[in-house]
Amino acid sequence: MKNLSLFLITSFLFPLEMITVSGSIKDTNDNLIEGVNIYTDRTGISTNKKGSFSLKCFPDEVVTFSHVSYSDITLLAKDVPKNITMKLRNINADEIIVRGGSFDLSIKETNNSLMVIQNEDIESGVYQHFDDVINLTPNLNSSGGTSRSRYFQIRGIGELSQFSGEGAPHFYVGYIMDDIDFSGIGMVGLLNDIDQIEVFKGPQSSIYGPNAMAGMINISSNDPTPHREGKITINAGDYNYNAISGYYSSSLRYNLFHRLSFNINKSDGFRKNNYLDISNSNKIDESMLRYKLLYSPNNKINFKLTYYLIDINNGYDIWSPDNNGYTTFSDYLGKDTHKSNAFSFKSNFRFRDNLKLTSITSLSSNNIDYNYDSDWANDDFWKDNYDWFPESNSYDFSDPILFPWGYYPYSFTDETSRKRDNVSQELRITSKNTIGGLYISRTKEDDLRKGYLMGGNVDSLASYFEILSMSFYASTKWDISDKLSLITRLRAENNNIKSDVDTRAYGFEAGSFNEETNSILWGGRISMSRLIDDYSNFGFSISKGYKSHGFNQSINIGSTAYQLPEDLRTYESEDVYNIELSYNYNDKTKFFTINSFYMHRINPQLRLSYQLDPSNPSSFDFYTVNAEEGYSYGLEGQFKAMISDKLYIYDNFAILKSHISTFDFLSNSVGNRTEAHAPEFSASGGFEYKMGSGIYINVDHSVMFDFYHEDQYESKTDPYQILNTTIGWKNDKIQLNLWAKNLLDVKYEVRGYNFALEPSPNEPPHFFSNTYISYGDPRHFGLSASYNF
Incomplete structure (x- = not known):
């Protein structure tokens, strides 16, 4: 000191x-x-x-x-x-620096399976939110069920939801923005003034610890600059879409710089509610403010402060009983909101002999409301289409066996208020080839959910989680020769989880419990890189990742009536072992990489939803179980080429084979098949052609094969393909884009559930099971204009 x-x-x-x-x-x-x-x-x-x-x-x-x-x-x-x-x-992989790894390396040197999307890749006007780039990244998928993507799957591994009752807030796929952990809250990904997006595939626990067993999404925004620069962008389109974004960067004084970025994004949201006669029940209403302050008294010391103010007030109205896609009948307006104050503070101190001390402090306070109409319709809809009303000719509501409570309005809501606070501190010492560090994080989450819950046995669930994680890690780079290098990483984590649950049934206490467990987890990675010549290299790696254990909150666990044994109260930690081989080639005008992998999962965690009473469409409950094992293997490839000064092309693909072993679900044996949300093939490709005089055309095309909706049911999506286009003009100051998303107007599935919803007098107990689908957005046109200064 x-x-x-x-x-x-x-x-x-x-x-x-x-x-x-x-x-x-x-x-x-x-x-x-x-x-x-x-x-x-x-x-x-x-x-x-x-x-x-x-x-x-x-x-x-x-x-x-x-x-x-x-x-x-x-x-x-x-x-x-x-x-x-x-x-x-031109294309130069050596100039793309990967910032999310243990060492800052060029993408060619990382020996990591990842995709890097840079700022110039998303300037066409099509990409306004991280949702827009998911289809560009093979082996990255997301589940719907929210107004923006919150839950991601990489190589078929990842949560599909986080309803209160499904367990602790830890995740397979992490989501980091400027050193701030937004895992499980991913809808904050507005892409104004972004430097680059890194999507790491495969276990990243040795770098990031918790929330990274399947992979990591790392988004870095642009830092302040000593010179003055700025940009303003205006967007407008159909569905009443309008947005404005911009940034300004300059020097406040000698060696003190700042950067202000903002984004306001509004849209009706691509749905028409026929019952309420409105077209904005699924509205998008998002705003984000980011401020960065960089102080560098000399070339040995710098401090960077990043602050986020996020205010998202989106509607949520996407489901309909007839699966029509874009017309809804809800009588209750759902919402999906997120308000966040978050900051990170990063300090670097450089000493002699390439020694550097780095401190990263982050804190975020997040308030989330997620509400929806859980019967998806209204009294008139159920009366006119299903004869569900007191004087029905189809149902005898006086029958004390079939209808012990007589007629009841078919109207339900589900409301969740969630507050999550996260604070973390990392200290890292770096020399030329060695890193050692300490990471401590604490997450507190309070959930209050109201509705017809846990099969109708409760109407209020209050849960509290506190997760304390402390990790030590070390990484060393060994330059064995001029062409051969080896990187080793090891991380040991102590993970402590506390949980308190209190349930109430219509004014009375229905049950409560509290749990606390502690576990020691570890992850590691050994990777080798062999330069073949000036343009290519070969890589090999072995890694281990982990995901912490947790608790199920349902009071129905332990009930003989529902065949849910008490041992379902907890679920075990999961481990994964991963082997990868890679080849990279880069000759300034072409970049090519291909990667093969095999992942073996031990105690895979599966979040399951189930309907306790088939005569009650709202009798849903959730729990997480462990299967015995699972695996996935496949190929991932990327290709970029500058064919000429005018033509740039790219293509990315992923082939995935996955399997989950047999597991018990409501006393039934299921599984022994492909994992949910794990398409066997996905790809994206496109080109940009410069026509002269500043005019250009940009086309990108993505393909995704079918995949299972959920791990416990047999329903699948249909394969689909999406085409986006942009025609634009730009000079040094001005850029104009006419863009189209989903140009072919493909109706594609993003989420599916299986349960009994619709009444039927011919289907005792008067409801029949079906698969219900939510769809991605239809064709969308717009115009953007940007001015640089």
Whole structure:
């Protein structure tokens, strides 16, 4: 501590001597380039009309030369030449730095199965939310059931929902934005002013610990810049869609910079409620404000503060008894809202011999309301279509056996209020090839759910979870030779879970319990990378991931009436072992990678929904069980190529085979088949063609094969394909896009349930089972206009 204090004091009092770097910048045709941004972590300028610049900085500072049309150049200040030549942007995997791993490496060096989506990949106007890029990422899927995607599956592994009663708030797929954990809340993914999105596939527990057994989604926004820059974008489209977003970055004073980003997004939401005669019952109403502050007193120290203010007030009205897709009949307006205040604070201190100390503190406070009409219709609908009313000719409501309570209005609601607070602290020491760290996190979640719950046995469920996790981790990179390297990672975690549950039945206490358990978990990874030549390398890795245990909250567990034994109260931790082989090729105009994998799961956790009473459509309950084992294996590939200065193409694909062993479900033996939400083939591809005079066309196409809706039922989706297009024009300041999502207007399934909902006098006990579907959004047109300054 004494040495650190002395270092900080001397850094401020005796700064290094500065030098002046100056010169001019041209393109490969010897044309002078105006407006090139030249900056360090402390300061920055832009070239004038003659392409000239002059900048004072420290000799060992990193200087970046950046322009929207050219590839960035990064040099130490002392090495900056008088004449610099910039090249038009091409494909260069070495320039894509993966920030979510233990070491900052180029995508070619990571030896990790991942897909990186950069800012320039999502500028066409089609991609406004993370939902819009899911289909671009093979082996990444999401389950519907919310207004925006919250629950993700990678390689067929991941939660499909998180209803109160399904267990603790821990997840297979993590979701991180600027070092803030939003796992299980993923609908916050508005994509304004994003640097890049990294989708890690396979176990990431050795890096991220909890919430990363199947993979990780890491979203990084752009950092403040020393030079002034900004952008404003306006969007408009059908379904009353309108949005405005923008950012502004500049220097507040010498070595203190800030960046403000905002996004407001509104739409009617693609559904028409016939009963209420409104077209916005499924509305989108989202806003997000992000502020970043970067302070860098010298090239050895920097501090970065990131703050998020999120306000999402979406409607939720997507289900209908007749499965028609886009017309609803609800008499109760559902909603899916999320309000969040969150921040992260990251500090870096650099010492001699490549030694660096990093501290990352994050905190988020989230309030979520999720309400819906659980019968999906209204009294008139049930009367006119199913003869369900007091004077019915089809049902004898006076029969004390079939209808012991007589006639009842077929009208139910389900309301959940959730408050989740998360705080975490990470300390990391890094040398050239070694990392060691400590990670501590605490998650508190309060849920209050009201409705016809647990088979109608309760109408209120109040649950509380507190999860305390403490981890130690270490990673070492071994350069065995000039061409062969090895990276080892190990993480040990102590995981403590407390749970309190209180249920009430129509004013009376129905049951309560509390649990506390503690477990030691570990994950690790060994990866090898072998350079074949200047353009290609081969990789091999073995990894282990984990997911913590938990509790089921239903009071029906232990009840002989429902054949739910007491041993279902808890479920075990899950482990996964993963082996991967990869090959990468990159020659500046082409990038190709192919990856094969095999994952073996021990004690897979399955979240199941079930209908306790087939004569009662709202008698739903939930619990999580362990199967004995499961596995998945397959191939994943990515290809990008700059065919010419005008034509860029890409293609991504995934082949997936998965299996879950037999498990017990309501005294029945099910399973022994493919996992839910695990399509055997998914792919995306497209191109961008520059037609000249700033005009371009962008087309992307995605394909997904069929998959099971849930692990315990046999219903499946249909295969589908989605086509998106953009025609645009841009120069250095202005960009205009005419875009279309789902151009072919494909009606595709995103979520399915199996249960008895619709009354039928010919189907004792007067309801028949069916598969009910919610669908993705129909064809959607829009226009966006952006101005850079």
